[in-house]
Amino acid sequence: MDTASWLYMYMPIAGVYIFWPGLVLIGFSVGVIGGFFGMGGAWMVTPGLNILGFPMAFAIGTDIAHIAGKSMVSTMRHSKFGNVDYKLGFVMLVGTMIGIECGAQLIMYLERLGNVGSVVRWVYVGFLAFISWMVFYDYYKAVSKKKAGVVDGEHGTEGITWYKTLHKIKIPPMMHFKNAGFVCSAWLPIIVSFVTGVLAGFLGIGGGLLRMPALVYLIGCPTHIAVGTDLFEVMISGLYGAFTYSLKGRIELVAVFVMLTGAAIGAQIGTVATKYAKGYGIRIAFGIAVVCCMISIILKQFGYSVSAAVLILGTISLICIYIIKIMFVGAAQELRDKKMREQAGA
Amino acid sequence: MKKRCRPIAAVLILAFLLLPGLTWAAGGGEVAELVVVADIRIVDNPILRYFADLYNFNVTLFAVWAVVLTAAYGAFLGFLMDAIMKRTGLDLSKRTIVEH
Numbered sequence: 001m002d003t004a005s006w007l008y009m010y011m012p013i014a015g016v017y018i019f020w021p022g023l024v025l026i027g028f029s030v031g032v033i034g035g036f037f038g039m040g041g042a043w044m045v046t047p048g049l050n051i052l053g054f055p056m057a058f059a060i061g062t063d064i065a066h067i068a069g070k071s072m073v074s075t076m077r078h079s080k081f082g083n084v085d086y087k088l089g090f091v092m093l094v095g096t097m098i099g100i101e102c103g104a105q106l107i108m109y110l111e112r113l114g115n116v117g118s119v120v121r122w123v124y125v126g127f128l129a130f131i132s133w134m135v136f137y138d139y140y141k142a143v144s145k146k147k148a149g150v151v152d153g154e155h156g157t158e159g160i161t162w163y164k165t166l167h168k169i170k171i172p173p174m175m176h177f178k179n180a181g182f183v184c185s186a187w188l189p190i191i192v193s194f195v196t197g198v199l200a201g202f203l204g205i206g207g208g209l210l211r212m213p214a215l216v217y218l219i220g221c222p223t224h225i226a227v228g229t230d231l232f233e234v235m236i237s238g239l240y241g242a243f244t245y246s247l248k249g250r251i252e253l254v255a256v257f258v259m260l261t262g263a264a265i266g267a268q269i270g271t272v273a274t275k276y277a278k279g280y281g282i283r284i285a286f287g288i289a290v291v292c293c294m295i296s297i298i299l300k301q302f303g304y305s306v307s308a309a310v311l312i313l314g315t316i317s318l319i320c321i322y323i324i325k326i327m328f329v330g331a332a333q334e335l336r337d338k339k340m341r342e343q344a345g346a
Numbered sequence: 347m348k349k350r351c352r353p354i355a356a357v358l359i360l361a362f363l364l365l366p367g368l369t370w371a372a373g374g375g376e377v378a379e380l381v382v383v384a385d386i387r388i389v390d391n392p393i394l395r396y397f398a399d400l401y402n403f404n405v406t407l408f409a410v411w412a413v414v415l416t417a418a419y420g421a422f423l424g425f426l427m428d429a430i431m432k433r434t435g436l437d438l439s440k441r442t443i444v445e446h
Binding site: 010012013014015057065066068069070071072073076077080081082083142155156157158222223224239242243244246247249251253254256257260261264265267268272274275278279280331334335338 | 386389413424425439
């Protein structure tokens, strides 16, 4: 500690010395993954903060505040690509906010009844299993259709198309979401965001993990628009979360800023990588992340906390490397093509 | 598809109906309030000291500062990164959506 004391930073509120490059690295990794998948990534940050020696009481609040800032950086970049449908985002915000509050009230009610920790964890596992099944089944179906030569989606072959059935519900007011490219009843995004909000509040998570697949499969957003619009939602709910957690005294502002610095760089890589990735590439990587998250929760439930943390951190590293590779290979190709066009034009 | 969705919906509804019962069975006591006080005796930096003080004596103002500073720093980093990324020569204004 003495020889490398400059690598440790004092957290005045939590009252601990933390290895700050570790905070930057966590922020960077979550920035990459969050920018690519369109979610906050609280489930990835908490074990990392724990390993660095962060007290648990501060981990969640610090995490949420950092996610709000990081999502702001990612949303700005996605917005430039036209990946954010602000109209859809604002409509969903209504459902999300009311939903999260209802979910939080439900969990508080259950807490008064007794210890809900393990029940919540198993419900969480159930939903993660459902999401991963949905993602892989969708991929399998899309591949089968493509082999059969069926192209039914606007942007290529699609597997699960539940949204097409839901779009047939014509309860007014009907709304046109220009960036997302569809018309549907305003009640569809409101109800879907309400349900995902209730679940997010109940499970104590940001909700990106649930909202991103809901936007794709139930509302019918192209994957890239789902990623950008979800990040906009995460940004707003993250700022609200940062406020409430600060009121409860569960936030370490210095750590938020240090993590945010790394996250800003990571978010650029993750967001730009979506330009070079196909929608199904994003979905499959997301599915793998969800499966690993689910296994880690099961391990934690049975007392294998170290294995759970190792699994989560290993998953983060591998997915991060995969996304960074997509970004750099794609960017290099784009620059080569640009140079060739310039040479051909000269 | 309807047939496939029915058992999933039934399991979810059952899970929610069983939750109160399960929590009763799980037992456990009330969650204690956590009171944390920032130790300002070893904080030399005046800015950090101000925020640690604020945390101890006016948590509402501290919460407002936390949100404002997080948003401001996020926006600052967003613009800064945008300026840096522009110099890479990549076209960051459009993309093609291909699902499969």
